[in-house]
Amino acid sequence: MQYACANCGIEMEYHEAGYLFLHNEKRLNLPLTGSVDKTEEGLYVLPYDNLDEVYGKLSEIETVLVEEEWTCSFNCSEKPGPFRPAEEFLQLIKYREMVKLIQGGQFTSHLQPIIDLSDFSLFGYESLLRSNSGHNRINPGELFEAASRTGFHSMLDQKARKSAIESRQGQVEPGTKSFINFLPSTIYNPEFCLRHTFKIVNECNVDPKDLVFEVVETEKIEDVEHLRSVLDVYKREGMKVALDDVGSGFATVEMLSLLQPDYVKIDRSFINHCDSDEDNQEFLREVMKIAGELDILVLAEGIERKEELLFCKEIGIHYAQGYFIGKPQEEAMEPFEETLFV
Template identity: 45%
Template sequence: MGVDCQFCGTAVSIPESGALLFDLPSLFDRDVAVSSAALSEMKNSKVITYETKTQLQNVLKSLITKKEPEEWIYVLDASAHIFPITLRHLFERLEHPELAEIIHQSDFTSYFQPILDMKSNSIFGYEALLRTSYKDIDPGMLFSFAHRSGLHSMLDQKARRTAVKKKAQYLSEGQKMFINFLPSTIYVPEFCLQHTFQIVKEFNVNPEDLVFEVVESEKITDVPHLKSILDTYQASGMKVALDDVGTGYSTLDMLSLIQPDILKIDRSYVRNCNQDEANQKFLYNVMDRAQTLNIKVLAEGIETMEEWNWLKAHDIDYGQGYFIGKPKPYPQDKLIHP
């Protein structure tokens, strides 16, 4: 049975029949097998049994309108195995079992989008972008479901493994692989990142060839915690990148504290940078601060030759975007850049 690291044992598979329990003693704070003695302690707890998953769905639809969706409940299966889960997470997993199964089975792959060294026009590396084999299920849909169902830790971890494996299979030593990660899934960096470090050893990848990108859409407010995550990656020989600089929490004032290796400029500041004076002013500011702190700058979302030429003329370190190359199942031999 698969587990979700975020909740230290939240099961992925929902029993075909069983019971929901409420108000259990604090003894049941994780996925455990329940002893006969412990079962006797449930006499003061509310128990709702179900015979089919359809019946369970109907029960949840009723409960979720009466209770707080984030309330923790407990699922008991036929073998007296119990695990905690929130009402919302259980409801979402029952509503979309096909998406839960994709995550559970790692039924996805990584596409490669090239990143160029703009000074030499050579390939610096690739960003790993998650893709499924299902035409009607795009990555955004999968990540949205993972957040709603409490499976984002599992998806994040499995996506990292897929990306490292792809690096080992298709990229030569020295070529970087940029891998996104969700800081909210990493509670204690020294412990939570051990799985990633084990994967790197398993596939015999040079840690210096990996660049871990902070996914900024989570609106992180705990900057010291983020710094501890980045420090842990860097202490293991890996590089770290701050994505979408210019939006969210990653203001220029934070750069000296966080000290990433690479800044990825949000595409909104790259668009029409050859003629948009406001964007140019922002880019000058970023480049000046980055140079002072010895941080490399990567412009993402380059879509035109004019943007490329302006960025190259102003000594941006790296470039990424459809003008250079679109995400592909395999690294590209021929790129679109001039």
Template identity: 55%
Template structure:
């Protein structure tokens, strides 16, 4: 099977060889498909063995192959008996289709930009959110596209690790102690906390970073089946000195009830509720309810997506603690000074 925990010491295990053998589960639908395409193959006990001389040939063989079941494949390089990679057919197709972006993810050609976060009461820097960018000259690849491709190709966990590595490296090089770094974590990484902890704290020690300067942002884009288990895991991170934040409150499954149960150090409010909050009574009631919960629990509240002075002033008027957004500062390769309204 595809590595559940990416083997960062053997990146070659993620690459598709230029030529070799494809092994695919033997089903009647696959046999009919291969016969219809007049492909050369050998029938084994449980698989079909299909030779290919180029990746383009491999893609031509599999691109229209039916996925009526969760077909599993393995690819072997020419002249070798070991498997380079094993993964579902759907992921193999996407690995070839998005080969350039897959190489970016695997190679770690990534860096981290800084978006400032201020204390609302005095407009002073509190920290920076670390935002993923590529290190390709003259090529701007949207981070959303990278994560979409990573999801399609089964490289989501690897990209999450690479992004975290880039964020910690950039933090060590460019930020002083005492300034917070807000770093995104995928829910899957948080749940696989033993591996995640080992990898993350190895980097923290390598770069001589104080855990107290880090805040891990968790956004639950899928329904939380066991919110109390998630609360326990977040508690482990907090016990190690790292702050935790619930991201995008009000969006998806990040609800007020979830906030009450998880009781993180920080909560970041989805920009939908911040946009024109100075003019919208419904949004104001939601924000005030958040502030009431925060007042009872000691949670720091951060407004995301501030784009107008009026939004910042409203958030300040209700006692919100922190803010970020284009009005305050755009993501940049260097942690720039704050020029409100001037970025």
């Protein structure tokens, strides 16, 4: 199987049997046993019968390989393919099934409802990535972790956006928002990297105004200027943007003024028992004050109790989502009735 590196386009081919090659510019020796040849150029050549065997051999000497800056390659013939740093090569072998899943794009999106607290009507859905590979269900968190370790986080993030946009077809009515997560760290050049996403929007005949691209892991953002450039490109194309998991570090006039999101989503930790927790109440009121000054809409996520929902409505929070309202499902939910929440 071949796959393209998400970042630089270098191709690599998995070989279930063949030859493993290890090279070091300093022509150092490796503590290897078994059937192994070493050339005059300091290149080790080891035949193998399966990739688990390759991973096992390399894991035994991983520390040496990494510290001495060895590079690795494999091929079905005795001619090496592209070399990669040992640490990266090990991750690509270890997580090869997830890499195949990412490359194949076997994904679907589950939809979690978001309601308008003014009248409890359906406002939109958050699209949440799920694997769609039969019985082989993979936790999305584990999938993104593997993608990050193997350099496939950009490709995964792109395919997740594609799945979320396509999931609207046939079940989400025009005018209903779709909140779609994305990782700013995977978008190196927004003018180039987002072309694929905008192409899918056009192909699916989706109104850009119905899409809200949501920054995940907001408080971990270090390059704020880069994030602003990404958000600006989304907004230029007619789409909305949101900051996810907003906490005290980002709920400032300066930061929100700089990024100018259309929505902010309040982290679950500040919603938890907000009907009785005075610290959470103080934080939520401060966010509402800042958001009101900047004309930003506020969404409370992680609503798990009726009391939390009603307190959020009382202080003027605009939208809400959480298990109390509805869990993520494969299909869009039926319209809500106000009596469900009061």
